[in-house]
Amino acid sequence: MQPFSYVEPRSRAEALRLAQAYPEARFLAGGTTLVDLMKSGVVHPPMLIDVNRIGGLDEIEAAEGSLRLGALARMSDAASHEAVRTQAPGLSESLLFAASGQLRNMASLGGNLLQRTRCLYFRDRHFPCNKRAPGSGCGAIDGENRALAVLGTSAACIANYPGDFAIMLVALDGTVYLDGPAGERAVPAATFHRLPADTPHIETVLAPGEMITAISLPLGALSRQSRYLKVRDRSSYEYASVSVAAAADFAPDGTIRDARLALGGLAAKPWPVTEAALLLAGRRPDDPVAMGRLMDAAVDGARPRSGNAYKVPQARSAIRRAFATLARRSARSVA
Amino acid sequence: MVAPRPDTAFAVHDPLAAVTLRLTVNGAVTEVSVEPWTTLLDALRERIGLTGTKKGCDHGACGACTVLIDGRRVLSCLTLALSARDGAITTIEGLAAPDGTLHPMQRAFAEHDALQCGYCTPGQIMSAVAVLAEADAGRPSAATDPAHRVTGRAVLDEREIRERMSGNLCRCAAYQNIVAAVREVAEATDPSRP
Numbered sequence: 179m180q181p182f183s184y185v186e187p188r189s190r191a192e193a194l195r196l197a198q199a200y201p202e203a204r205f206l207a208g209g210t211t212l213v214d215l216m217k218s219g220v221v222h223p224p225m226l227i228d229v230n231r232i233g234g235l236d237e238i239e240a241a242e243g244s245l246r247l248g249a250l251a252r253m254s255d256a257a258s259h260e261a262v263r264t265q266a267p268g269l270s271e272s273l274l275f276a277a278s279g280q281l282r283n284m285a286s287l288g289g290n291l292l293q294r295t296r297c298l299y300f301r302d303r304h305f306p307c308n309k310r311a312p313g314s315g316c317g318a319i320d321g322e323n324r325a326l327a328v329l330g331t332s333a334a335c336i337a338n339y340p341g342d343f344a345i346m347l348v349a350l351d352g353t354v355y356l357d358g359p360a361g362e363r364a365v366p367a368a369t370f371h372r373l374p375a376d377t378p379h380i381e382t383v384l385a386p387g388e389m390i391t392a393i394s395l396p397l398g399a400l401s402r403q404s405r406y407l408k409v410r411d412r413s414s415y416e417y418a419s420v421s422v423a424a425a426a427d428f429a430p431d432g433t434i435r436d437a438r439l440a441l442g443g444l445a446a447k448p449w450p451v452t453e454a455a456l457l458l459a460g461r462r463p464d465d466p467v468a469m470g471r472l473m474d475a476a477v478d479g480a481r482p483r484s485g486n487a488y489k490v491p492q493a494r495s496a497i498r499r500a501f502a503t504l505a506r507r508s509a510r511s512v513a
Numbered sequence: 514m515v516a517p518r519p520d521t522a523f524a525v526h527d528p529l530a531a532v533t534l535r536l537t538v539n540g541a542v543t544e545v546s547v548e549p550w551t552t553l554l555d556a557l558r559e560r561i562g563l564t565g566t567k568k569g570c571d572h573g574a575c576g577a578c579t580v581l582i583d584g585r586r587v588l589s590c591l592t593l594a595l596s597a598r599d600g601a602i603t604t605i606e607g608l609a610a611p612d613g614t615l616h617p618m619q620r621a622f623a624e625h626d627a628l629q630c631g632y633c634t635p636g637q638i639m640s641a642v643a644v645l646a647e648a649d650a651g652r653p654s655a656a657t658d659p660a661h662r663v664t665g666r667a668v669l670d671e672r673e674i675r676e677r678m679s680g681n682l683c684r685c686a687a688y689q690n691i692v693a694a695v696r697e698v699a700e701a702t703d704p705s706r707p
Contacts, residue, residue: 181528184549184595206596213552213591214572224528226549228596258652267659274655278680279647280576280640283585284592414655414679 179213180222186231190357190391193229197387198359200225205389207250207286210277211293219303220294220310235391236286240265243397249288249355249390253343254279256287265397268404268423272346275408278415288390291344291354291370292382295337296417297326308334309378324485325419330446331481335378338443339371340417345442346406348450349423352395358388367393371447381447399427400438403508407500409443409492418443420493424500426458428508434458439497441476444489451476463501473497525549525595534598538563539607547594554578554589556597557604565605565635569682576681579636579643580604586643605635608642617701618642621694629685637681641695644669644677645702669699 185203187193197203203225206212215221229235229250236250240261247256256262257273277285299305299317306315318326318336327338344367347354352367371382384390395401404425410416421442427435439454453475461468473494480490525532531546538561545560554571557563557580569577571590578590582600589597608616618638621627628634648667653659656676657667667673674695675688683691 179550182549183528184525184593186523186595206593209591209593209596210573210588213593216550217572226593228593230596254647254652258650263653263659270653271655271659274653274657278576279644279654279677280579280586280588280680281573284587414676 179216180219182216182223183225184228185225186228188231188233190232190235190389193227193232193389194358194387196225196227197389200227201386203227205229207289208252208281208284209289210281210285211289215294215301218301220301229389238262240397245269245395245397245401247287247393249392250286253277253282253285253287253290257282261397264402266346266350266395266401266404268406268425269343269346269350269395269401271406272342272423275406275421276342287343287393290341291347291390291393292384293341294381296340297337298322300337309337309374309381312377312379319483322485323483325417326483326486327446328444328480328482328486328489329441329449329477330373332374332376332378332446334376335374335446336483337374337378338445339447340443341448342406342408342418342421342442344371344448345421345440346404346423347393347395348448349425349438349440350395350401350404351438352393354390355392355394356384356388357391358385360385362391367395368448368450374446400425400436403427403504404438405500405504405507407496407503409496420444420489420496422493422496422500424454424497424504426463426501426504426508428505432505432509433460433462437501439472439476441493441497444480444486444493458501463498463505469498469501523595532595534594536561536594536598536602537600538602539604540601545594549593549595551594552590553580553592553594553597553602556594557589557602563604563606567632567635569633569636574682575633575636576640577633577636579639579681581639581643584643584646586640603639605639608638616642617698618645618694621698622691625690625694625697626687627690627694628683628687633681633683633685637678637683637691640678640681641691641698644674644695645699647677648673648699649704666703669696671696674699 204223206226206228236248299307305317326336347367407422409420423440425438437454437458439451441449457472567577569575573591581603
């Protein structure tokens with residue numbers, strides 16, 4: 179690692195003041211992405227602002243139909259929290275299916291939203307990469323791209339967003355709370371990440387000096403019947419080739435009243451499929467016409483490269499399987 | 514440089530400065546000199562001389578460097594020594610009793626021959642000790658049926674053990690015996706069993 183200075187504020191205001199005073203500084207929470215990338219020479223901030231000792235940013239509470247998760251809550255603690263498990267089981271799954279026990283104990287939820295792509299060209303500074311070194315080119319488009327995105331890509335970048343938690347958060351209409359030089363604001367999770375277009379190095383709407391303070395999502399019939407399905411090369415401790423965050427509210431006759439869907443692993447950012455509610459309303463998950471339309475909408479505009487065309491049929495199957503599982507779980511809970 | 518204010522409780526503004534820290538390792542307070550970029554792993558091995566904790570990938574991918582901080586398993590290669598100064602750190606050297614009696618997990622790994630080269634073993638054992646504590650606390654894993662209401666210890670069958678231990682890689686692939694060792698200790702110490 180390149181040498182850096184280290185400051186440890188005890189208040190949010192002081193952390194934000196430091197971030198404004200040192201624009202090149204980075205916030206340190208769990209460190210599982212940042213320290214790794216600093217060791218690889220991919221990023222080299224001259225200062226780390228360790229925010230772990232700021233009080234009040236790690237609380238998890240469920241009240242009045244809403245779940246609020248502090249940005250410094252750790253993945254393992256959020257996944258195990260009683261309210262998360264019972265009222266948003268898909269969110270708990272999205273955390274438990276990610277990383278390893280050790281990493282989940284370290285990684286914060288705010289940092290998890292900000293984790294960087296696993297694209298090999300981004301992570302190896304000997305290759306060109308428009309995300310790491312703007313203007314240097316993309317090694318992946320005509321290179322090793324089996325793991326990378328087919329949706330939301332650009333001529334500059336085909337990196338995929340690697341996270342799991344953000345996919346479920348987007349499916350369940352979550353919100354990300356920010357604080358910074360211009361004050362506090364709330365951003366829908368679905369618009370927090372940006373598409374690469376011609377600036378793939380800018381990955382979110384976070385302004386300079388802004389930090390994530392909390393994450394929230396509505397609790398209700400959808401969150402209670404949510405499911406995270408992750409398809410990957412090995413059965414644990416692996417990134418998704420494709421993942422499906424699905425939620426459905428079933429009527430007693432087994433038809434769907436309302437539904438949500440977002441995809442991960444195959445897109446440049448968490449990928450909401452906003453047509454899900456309309457296409458599935460009044461239908462059953464085993465209705466081939468409705469499900470076919472949903473699968474078509476989900477991968478509409480996909481642009482496969484030499485190594486990743488398999489992700490399109492994989493996503494279609496995973497979508498059908500996720501809703502079938504939700505229907506089974508719903509029937510089981512009614513029985 | 515902006516002068517630190519009272520609510521910046523701790524700061525190292527000179528990136529090249531060595532800082533003297535007090536780390537609590539295996540119950541003993543040790544003074545150690547580190548730089549801001551010194552990882553806990555390097556502090557343990559190179560500065561304190563506790564070489565039981567292993568450096569495998571050094572990037573958070575293999576689990577060989579697993580230690581406990583306040584009873585929680587973490588990767589010491591991705592933890593800055595500065596960040597760890599408030600916690601109670603436990604390494605493989607701290608598991609056995611002062612008289613040398615091995616921890617049940619150490620004994621089970623030896624009895625089940627749960628290793629070949631042994632390089633990943635300290636991390637495997639530290640992780641396994643934490644897995645039992647997590648199960649005792651009723652914490653779920655990806656292998657836990659979401660409909661199952663956990664009360665008391667989560668059941669540690671083979672599938673659960675493999676899932677919960679997946680952050681510890683063994684290039685010799687001694688997994689079969691690692692699972693057997695963890696399972697034996699889990700069953701022997703299950704508070705719900707008569």
